[in-house]
Amino acid sequence: MSLPLPLSLDYRLHDLTLAKPFHISGYTFRDVPVLDVSLRAGGLLGRGEAAGVYYSGDLPANMPAQLEAARPHIEAGLSRQALRELLPAGGARNALDCALWDLEARRAGCAVWQLAGLRRPQPLLTTMTLSADAPAEMAAGAQRFAGARALKLKLTGETELDIERVRAVRAARPEVWLSVDANQGFTPATIERLLPVLADCRVMVLEQPFSRGREQDMKLIDAPCETAADESCLSLAELERIAGLFDIVNIKLDKCGGLTEGLMIAERARALGIKVMVGCMPGTGLAMAPAFVLGQLCDVVDLDAPLAISNDCRPTVRYEDGRIDSPAELWGGQAA
Template identity: 55%
Template sequence: MNTHRVTRMDVELQALRLKAPFRITGYTFYDVPVVRVTLHGEAGARGRGEAAGVYYLDDTPEKIMRTIEAQRPMIEAGITREQLAQTFPAGGARNALDCALWELESQQAGVPVWRAAGLDQALPRVTTFTLSADAPEVVGRGARALSHARALKLKLDGDVETDIARVRAAREARGDVWMAVDANQGYSLRNLERALPAFVAAGVKLVEQPLPRGSEAELQGFRSPIPIAADESVQSADDVAGLVGRFDVVNIKLDKCGGLTEALRMVVEARSAGLQVMVGNMVGTSLAMAPAFVIAQLCDFVDLDGPTFLERDHVPSASYDGGSIHCAPDVWGGGRV
């Protein structure tokens, strides 16, 4: 990788307001603070990245900003993505900088990021649209309101009977839609076994992170009738090998792994291990979705609906048409100054 001269780095913290409170196991979100990094290069080239961090690892936007500012001299002197991975741990700071470097490189080379990443094309992908862990009747109304969605993901809160009611309400409202559920570490193995028959009956096709991070061994040899995806249990490519025999799907999030560079490595590791691949998000604007959209081209499942929860998105924005997401070159990584 070449070192790309950075003439200036801008770093800003911005709070993104949600349209409504968003509930998952153990948390309710009202807004999403994010860090945006812009690397300015020669001849008007620029690269941008956005990161929200990983809340359950205390990777906060404030810490992300401090981490980046501490390395400002090195960054502005010129840094490669390889050096970035050696200097910064996985997480939001590395994600924002890595994505900014990808876009800066693409502009300086005059090619879009997806082509630089070795892809032949970047096509719209069906994405899940997520429903908060609200009362079952609210979930049902929400599912009905998402009439354009072809795939739904329901957040659960660990109360098995209420979670089953949520799933049934969503299925009654949308008998046609592909459906996943996400427990966000809220289940025990016993409760997962209790819930699975009802999930099967409702046509649930994926169960995401049912058990707490650190309990992965409990799933060793567990025969689930529905594929199980690892989210909190997998942070980077180094964690993938430990999922074999316990999970079926790897959920890649750029904020977790530290950017597009590591995410591409995770895809290779997951495929080599015989696992399917999913790309998700920590909520953010289209500026955060666009690098993940590159990964979406390589995935079996896509969950990139983050901007739809916001009062205001980044402009230009990703498009959500016919239940799919598409990030045009002008959103991010288009390869033109």
């Protein structure tokens, strides 16, 4: 679907303020810059937000240059499929793609989920993520997430410390669904002592244990739970290479370049026998809302980023009983 002329592009960079530093393997998030994109046509407004992917150098500071180079094509009117050819996968395309979905839905007088051919969205069980901190601090954080029914622990590849982290959180919250995310922190040798602990602590998913480019190392371990690829699969073009190596693919709109490609990945993953997860980079409810639409198709949902910031958008997504819900007034139009 091409949008009518004139189509006006606007954008701004701003910082999200984290309540406290958030640690993962090899990186610490502090204040996080994001890009907001607005598209206007015929008195209607569509919006999208992106944080990019730090480990591939896709930073918000670089996105305005991408947008300015593409401005003539964007403002001439373009389809979401044309956008996939115009810009590479990443944050700039994600923000534009989500703004196009939003604008198209408002023009059509319906909701994005209807445009996508999906059923009416329902609240989704989401993981709440714990920063890789001292074991006692992570256990306390697990207890502070009193309403959480699913938790994800960030690990760092420090095997003995990670074992303590997993055990401490499981002891603090014996009832929750639990996953761990290593963000490429381990090798097959260093992870061996952790694997039986994952089994003992009833961990359900092990996410991205090894470095991007070392996907074949997954054959060297006998994981006691399902495994998920995150950094190892950035876009639809990379999906085939993880087939048979991981059980789940973590789709992030900032990685793949928007909801359009996210939906394509989900469909192709199903055909390949790979389960589907939706995750996120740091963001406000505006970034979660399109991912929430994709989440309706997913086996695992990890959309808790707004809980870590103090300057969320309004209105925003809602968290209740361990679930996320996205109100129609936030993004994506009204159901017909």
